[in-house]
Amino acid sequence: MGGTVEFWFDFASTYSYLAALRVEEACQRADVALRHRPFLLGPIFQEQLGIKDSPFNVQPVRGRYMWRDLERLCEKYGLPWRKPTVFPRHSVLAARVGLCAGGSAGAVTRAIFKANFADDRDISSPDVLREVLGEDAALVDRAQTEEVKAQLRANTKEAQQLGLFGAPDFVIRQGSGDPLAEIFFGHDRMDDAIAWAANGR
């Protein structure tokens, strides 16, 4: 058994969508453990860039490219894709739901990401999330407890301390609380990160 990959993501992030749909299978193939770590990009963009929107909206030239790139990548990997009519969608509630999904984290995470980026649904709505989650719908109420809210704030703070500046990210540590975490940014680094964890370096 190899190491563990922490998968850090925001449900509003386009490249996180790609990674979310592929990471569990890729980790299983490499015999690497996977831990889902939802966090919020909003406070990070505000702190580092001084913006209250996605950088892809603030920089329209880059944004135009990103949408074309996503379309091309989804075709490459055979993933469903529909450009959402609202971007970025508020992802706070979805992140809290992801946080308390326990052993269903993989399936719950994929279902919410698909709702946003394959079905263009409003994942900020509790009713939409309940429908999307089906038998896991009770998570939407559990997500709104103070304990879960505090957990999400802690995740986002940890992301800042790790030096994350976007999503998705793949984090590999030598041990718990390891200050020398190895960080891989972007869906483009997913395979490198998993190989790093599998090889114990």
Added chain:
Amino acid sequence: MGGTVEFWFDFASTYSYLAALRVEEACQRADVALRHRPFLLGPIFQEQLGIKDSPFNVQPVRGRYMWRDLERLCEKYGLPWRKPTVFPRHSVLAARVGLCAGGSAGAVTRAIFKANFADDRDISSPDVLREVLGEDAALVDRAQTEEVKAQLRANTKEAQQLGLFGAPDFVIRQGSGDPLAEIFFGHDRMDDAIAWAANGR
């Protein structure tokens, strides 16, 4: 024979270094033609971001990650690497040299990039460039003609019109002046771009 890949780059750009050292061999393997297109990122960053420095300096959290990422990628691909003591280096003269290298564009481009990112040399200096170029040293004088200066301005303007926002980029067109150019941004998209050109789509 497949299509043609235009390789757009700035000699100050770290990820362009990786691409420059790998692109010619990768194109040859895929039987795709290659055209070197040096341009300047400075005016683009100034126009789109309002900054007169590299975004990796303006955003230090992202910058820290980039340096680690480059080190890791050079190890992965077996490329020499030394973090330059000055970043970004002024790349105007180097870009002009690259522009007039003709059939030696590949070798000249690699030599200048290695000087900057493997040997930490000041590629803004004509004397350094002459030394680095060896038998092609006469290019440094040819580079300073009005004609070449105008060509570089035209390349940078074309980059802006294409919607480039960083480097490297790989551009594939259906025909000359094709407004529907397919653009691939980043060393991470080099293989996808070459496959696109090879498959005629």
